[in-house]
Every structure is written in C-alpha cells, then in structure tokens.
Amino acid sequence: MIAVLLLLALLGVWEAYAQFGGVDDLVLPAPSAILTALYDDRALLWSNFTVTAGEIALGMLAALVLGLICATVIHFSSVLRRALYPLLVGSQTIPTVLVAPLLVAWWGFGVGPKVAIVALVCFFPIVVPTLDALSRVDADLRKLMRTFGASRWQTFRMVEAPAALPAVLTGAKLSVAVASIGAVFAEMAGADAGLGNLLLKAIPSLETARAFAAVLILSAFALALFGLLALAERRLVPWARQPRGTAP
Amino acid sequence: MLTRIRAPEAAPAQGESELGSVSLRDARKTFPAGRRGAEPVSALAGVSLHAGPGEIVAVVGPSGCGKSTLLELVCGLIEPDAGTVDAAPAALMAQRDLLLPWRSAVDNAALALRVAGVGREAARARARALLRDFGLEGFERARPHELSGGMRQRVAFARTLLSGRTVLCLDEPFAALDALTRQEMQDWLAGALAVVPRTVVLVTHDVEEAIVLADRVIVLSPRPGRVAATLDVDVSRPRRRTDADLVALRERATGALQEARG
Numbered sequence: 001m002i003a004v005l006l007l008l009a010l011l012g013v014w015e016a017y018a019q020f021g022g023v024d025d026l027v028l029p030a031p032s033a034i035l036t037a038l039y040d041d042r043a044l045l046w047s048n049f050t051v052t053a054g055e056i057a058l059g060m061l062a063a064l065v066l067g068l069i070c071a072t073v074i075h076f077s078s079v080l081r082r083a084l085y086p087l088l089v090g091s092q093t094i095p096t097v098l099v100a101p102l103l104v105a106w107w108g109f110g111v112g113p114k115v116a117i118v119a120l121v122c123f124f125p126i127v128v129p130t131l132d133a134l135s136r137v138d139a140d141l142r143k144l145m146r147t148f149g150a151s152r153w154q155t156f157r158m159v160e161a162p163a164a165l166p167a168v169l170t171g172a173k174l175s176v177a178v179a180s181i182g183a184v185f186a187e188m189a190g191a192d193a194g195l196g197n198l199l200l201k202a203i204p205s206l207e208t209a210r211a212f213a214a215v216l217i218l219s220a221f222a223l224a225l226f227g228l229l230a231l232a233e234r235r236l237v238p239w240a241r242q243p244r245g246t247a248p
Numbered sequence: 249m250l251t252r253i254r255a256p257e258a259a260p261a262q263g264e265s266e267l268g269s270v271s272l273r274d275a276r277k278t279f280p281a282g283r284r285g286a287e288p289v290s291a292l293a294g295v296s297l298h299a300g301p302g303e304i305v306a307v308v309g310p311s312g313c314g315k316s317t318l319l320e321l322v323c324g325l326i327e328p329d330a331g332t333v334d335a336a337p338a339a340l341m342a343q344r345d346l347l348l349p350w351r352s353a354v355d356n357a358a359l360a361l362r363v364a365g366v367g368r369e370a371a372r373a374r375a376r377a378l379l380r381d382f383g384l385e386g387f388e389r390a391r392p393h394e395l396s397g398g399m400r401q402r403v404a405f406a407r408t409l410l411s412g413r414t415v416l417c418l419d420e421p422f423a424a425l426d427a428l429t430r431q432e433m434q435d436w437l438a439g440a441l442a443v444v445p446r447t448v449v450l451v452t453h454d455v456e457e458a459i460v461l462a463d464r465v466i467v468l469s470p471r472p473g474r475v476a477a478t479l480d481v482d483v484s485r486p487r488r489r490t491d492a493d494l495v496a497l498r499e500r501a502t503g504a505l506q507e508a509r510g
Contacts, residue, residue: 140342147323147340148360148411158359162350239349239391 059118268336309468
C-alpha cells in the first residue's frame with residue numbers, strides 16, 4: 001500500500017517536472033507521454049515483446065533444465081565437483097557484452113544467440129543455490145536413510161531433491177532479474193526483432209517515449225514472471241514458509 | 249491416555265525367537281583429529297554389551313561418552329577399530345524426529361516401506377493402521393509442523409517400527425520434549441514395546457528413563473567411554489515410577505554415574 005502511494009507520488013513529481021520544468025520531451029518524456037506511446041505503438045510493441053518474452057522463457061527453461069542436471073551430476077560425484085565447479089564460476093565471469101556479438105557472428109540474427117545468452121546468465125543463480133541446498137541436507141537424515149537400506153539414488157529422490165526444491169525456486173527467482181537484462185543485451189548485439197532491438201532503434205530516432213514504453217513492458221514482464229514463481233513456491237513448497245516446532 | 253495401545257495388526261507378528269540380538273565385544277572407536285596437530289579423539293575404549301532377543305538395554309553416561317558412536321556401530325553406520333560388533337539389522341531413532349516436512353504423517357511413517365519397494369497404497373495402509381494404534385487417528389494427513397512434539401516422536405517411532413528391523417537403536421528419543429510429555433512418552437513406549445516386542449538399545453542421559461524402560465542399565469564412563477557399571481532391573485511391568493524398587497535402583501544408577509564421572 002505504502003509502496004503504491006510512493007510510486008504514485010514519484011510519478012506525480014516526474015509528470016510535473018516533465019510538463020513544467022522546461023525539459024525537452026526527447027530527453028525525459030512525461031509518464032503521460034509514455035502511456036500514450038504505449039497505446040499508439042501497441043502493435044509494434046506487442047510484436048517485439050512476444051519475441052523477447054519467448055527468448056527469456058526459453059532461455060530460463062534451458063538454464064533450469066541444464067542447471068538441475070549439472071547440479072545433480074556435481075552432487076553425485078566429487079570428481080566432477082572439482083572439475084566442473086571452477087568452470088561454473090568461470091562461466092559467470094565471462095562478460096555478456098563480449099559474448100553476445102560473438103554468438104551473433106556465429107549463429108546469425110535469430111533467436112538462438114539470445115536464448116543462449118539468457119541461459120548463460122540464468123545458469124549460475126540456479127545451480128549455486130541448488131548445489132548448496134543439496135549438500136546442506138541434514139547428515140542425520142542421510143544416516144536414517146542408510147539404516148533403512150536406501151540406495152544413494154533413493155536418498156536423493158526422497159530426501160535431498162525435495163529438500164533442495166525451495167532453493168531451486170529461489171534461484172529461478174534470482175535469475176528472472178538477470179534474464180531480461182541478458183535478453184536485451186543479446187538483442188542489442190544484433191537482432192531484427194525484440195524489445196532490445198526496438199530500444200536500439202528508438203533512441204537514435206528520438207522516439208524516447210517509445211523506448212520508455214519498451215522498458216516499462218520489460219519490467220512488467222519480469223515482475224509477472226517473479227510473481228508466477230512466488231506463486232509456484234507457495235503451491236509447491238508450502239513447508240518452506242512454515243515455522244518449525246511451534247505446535248503446542 | 250497415551251498408554252492405551254492396541255496390538256498393531258499391521259506389524260507382522262513376530263515370535264521372540266525371530267527377534268535379533270546385539271553383541272559388542274571390546275569395541276573400540278577412535279576418530280581422527282578434526283584439526284591438524286590435534287590429538288585423535290577416542291570415543292569408545294573397549295565396550296562390551298549384550299542385548300538378547302527382545303531385551304531392552306539402556307546405556308547411560310555423561311555427555312560425550314561415546315553413546316551415539318555406540319549406536320552408529322550397532323546400526324552398521326561405522327566400523328569399530330578393534331573388537332567385534334555383532335548385530336541384526338537395526339533401525340535408528342534419534343532425538344530429533346527427522347520427519348520430512350513435505351510428507352504427511354502417514355507418508356513419513358511409510359518412508360522405510362517405500363525405500364524397501366512397497367507400493368504407495370500398500371505402504372500407506374500399513375502406516376495408517378499403525379498410526380491409528382498409536383492414537384494418531386485423524387492426524388494421518390497432517391504435516392509434521394502441525395503435530396505436537398510427542399505426536400511427531402510417535403510418528404517417528406511408527407516409521408522406525410515399519411522399517412521391519414527387529415533391533416531398534418533409540419538415541420535419546422525424548423530428550424527434546426518437555427518434562428511432562430517426556431514422562432508420558434516413556435510410559436507410552438513401555439506400553440508399545442510390551443505389545444510389539446523388539447530388541448532395543450536405548451541411549452539416554454536420563455537415569456529415570458533408563459530404569460523405567462530397560463531390563464538392564466549400562467553406565468558408561470566419560471570419554472573415552474567404557475562400561476563403568478551394569479545394573480539389572482528385575483522389576484515387573486507395567487512399572488510405576490514411585491515403586492520402591494525402582495526408586496532404589498535409580499539411586500544406585502545415579503550413584504554409579506557420579507562415580508564414573510569421578
């Protein structure tokens with residue numbers, strides 16, 4: 001509630017400043033002008049949005065699948081942990097700005113490079129919390145499973161994997177934030193469609209309001225994805241929220 | 249109220265002869281030093297212990313006398329450095345209930361059955377029947393956080409029983425409960441074991457718990473643990489805490505424990 005009021009107040013100040021502060025519309029469009037652009041350019045924005053949204057969704061999905069496989073493999077093998085973990089950290093230090101144009105040079109202007117970049121930036125925030133949660137599983141629980149004669153795989157399936165699920169969702173939530181940035185970066189490096197491409201074209205052609213509208217859509221999409229994951233969290237891992245041992 | 253227990257129909261009927269036994273002969277265990285330059289830690293320095301089929305043996309001792317190490321030896325989780333450990337397959341029940349928060353009470357109780365490859369519905373049916381015998385009817389679908397401490401321990405005990413092991417290793421099973429619930433649970437466990445006999449090695453630092461439940465009490469010395477005294481509890485069941493024989497035994501055990509501590 002307070003957040004909404006603060007947002008409205010900020011928008012009001014922005015609107016007043018843009019209207020009466022003598023700022024050029026091309027430098028800082030008023031919120032009303034952005035809304036107008038949002039409406040006038042809806043067809044253009046929508047068609048570009050669907051491209052970017054697809055890239056983000058596919059990229060995150062790829063990161064999730066590969067990340068979970070990678071985390072499981074590393075969890076099961078200490079040799080692979082030593083071999084892969086440094087590479088994993090290394091992968092995160094590669095500057096996306098550098099990789100994106102390279103991928104475009106290799107794979108062209110299509111969706112491929114964008115999905116790859118989104119997957120690359122989302123991979124790390126998913127793998128690390130997952131691995132951490134897998135290795136933090138209560139040692140006594142593992143012992144308990146051993147006394148029941150459980151195999152390594154059974155312990156993973158019945159104890160470790162469910163215990164790590166909240167961390168997977170936390171990782172996915174973290175990766176939402178970087179996913180849209182990654183997608184825009186990748187599109188700026190070379191694309192024929194997408195909101196990043198639209199941004200790149202809107203600013204030199206002095207369509208500042210349209211650029212702001214594109215950013216607004218992107219933020220709204222990221223927020224929606226985040227909300228969706230929060231909802232999934234509440235449905236899938238209700239136990240992670242409940243305090244333990246408070247029952248009478 | 250907790251002591252009324254029906255004979256669990258779900259648990260397979262087992263004659264005394266089918267119950268396993270536990271034998272430790274001069275078992276020793278030393279753990280390597282945690283830090284470089286530190287001395288290795290000797291946890292058990294030659295412990296002998298025997299629990300025949302259906303016997304309940306309690307092990308009491310001060311903190312850090314290697315009680316938990318002893319149970320891990322019995323359960324086969326670790327190997328002794330010297331001496332022999334001869335035990336039928338044993339199930340471990342710890343101080344913490346270790347229930348899985350994402351599983352309902354019935355699915356938690358059925359965990360060992362699922363591990364053993366029993367189908368979901370068959371495992372649930374057996375777990376449900378046992379939970380009912382344990383006075384948890386109506387709570388089958390509750391998650392652990394919705395249950396009280398005593399209820400959670402009963403679910404954990406059901407899970408231990410359903411593992412099909414005839415030897416149970418109980419590691420301070422009620423230490424996390426408040427005093428009143430602990431007494432209730434001790435009486436409840438005594439009743440449950442009267443109905444479903446098992447060979448039990450009970451580790452505790454609560455002398456009264458040991459005397460109320462066990463056929464024999466073994467007092468361990470401080471680290472490294474060795475047997476300081478053995479007391480036979482020849483008191484018929486059901487036992488009353490106020491019984492003169494029990495009170496006298498408790499005094500003797502407490503005295504032995506203090507002596508062992510030095």
